[in-house]
């Protein structure tokens with residue numbers, strides 16, 4: 001996460017002040033002010049590095065911040081970039097990948113399966129709990145949206161944003177999985193309930209439960225959409241190269257009555273231009289790997 005540091009207007013460093021200074025390799029280093037010459041501040045970093053920086057480029061460090069971080073960053077003494085990153089890092093180090101800033105949920109990609117976080121038991125825990133009562137979690141956000149929709153009878157939106165590979169798709173699946181859990185009392189239609197159809201067609205995420213690898217997950221979750229719109233990039237082996245607007249409709253009783261997905265801005269240039277080591281859309285490789293009877297039926301020449 002990179003953002004413009006918030007200026008702390010009242011900060012006047014003195015010798016001995018604990019501060020953060022920007023570093024080209026580590027992003028931020030913490031240290032102690034050892035000398036002040038007008039606008040030039042000499043800082044001895046805890047890493048042993050000594051730097052001289054302009055007074056306007058250092059930020060105060062909260063020495064009383066808990067070592068394991070805080071669940072809601074609005075409780076931080078200083079809500080500047082190094083303070084926010086330090087808090088997220090402290091929590092990540094103890095496997096806490098979710099943190100609130102007020103009602104916003106920040107997810108740090110763990111790049112490994114944490115199945116205990118997403119079990120059915122966890123969904124039951126978050127059911128009806130108000131935001132902030134339990135540890136930060138996508139289920140809490142989904143529950144708050146669901147409750148608000150039921151209580152106020154107004155449609156709700158959840159915006160998921162982040163850079164490529166940040167975990168938007170995974171987070172969206174968790175949100176939808178929870179909403180399907182909450183709205184899953186719909187009557188069976190054509191043998192399968194609406195909930196089942198939504199789960200199977202749009203959001204099935206068997207991988208989270210079974211811990212299968214990323215490639216297998218791709219083939220299990222939302223296979224058609226991901227085959228034609230996802231590709232391997234330098235940042236993400238299963239990068240969505242299009243935007244998605246997913247709509248889940250609920251009836252008066254709060255049961256799912258339908259679902260729709262709209263796609264936007266597919267990166268079409270990838271079809272004819274791919275730079276190494278990136279790949280084209282998954283569907284082409286799936287076609288190449290298709291059994292002989294399929295490829296001959298489709299007249300695909302693999303030589």
Ligand SMILES: Nc1ncnc2c1ncn2[C@@H]1O[C@H](COP(=O)(O)OP(=O)(O)OP(=O)(O)O)[C@@H](O)[C@H]1O
Nearest residue numbers: 109111112113164165166167168169170236239240
């Ligand atoms: N909560 C999570 N638990 C475990 N692994 C995760 C989680 N979030 C993300 N990942 C891992 O990171 C990879 C990239 O995540 P994801 O595809 O959701 O990113 P994205 O933000 O949608 O990226 P893009 O914009 O490129 O589509 C996933 O395939 C998965 O391996």
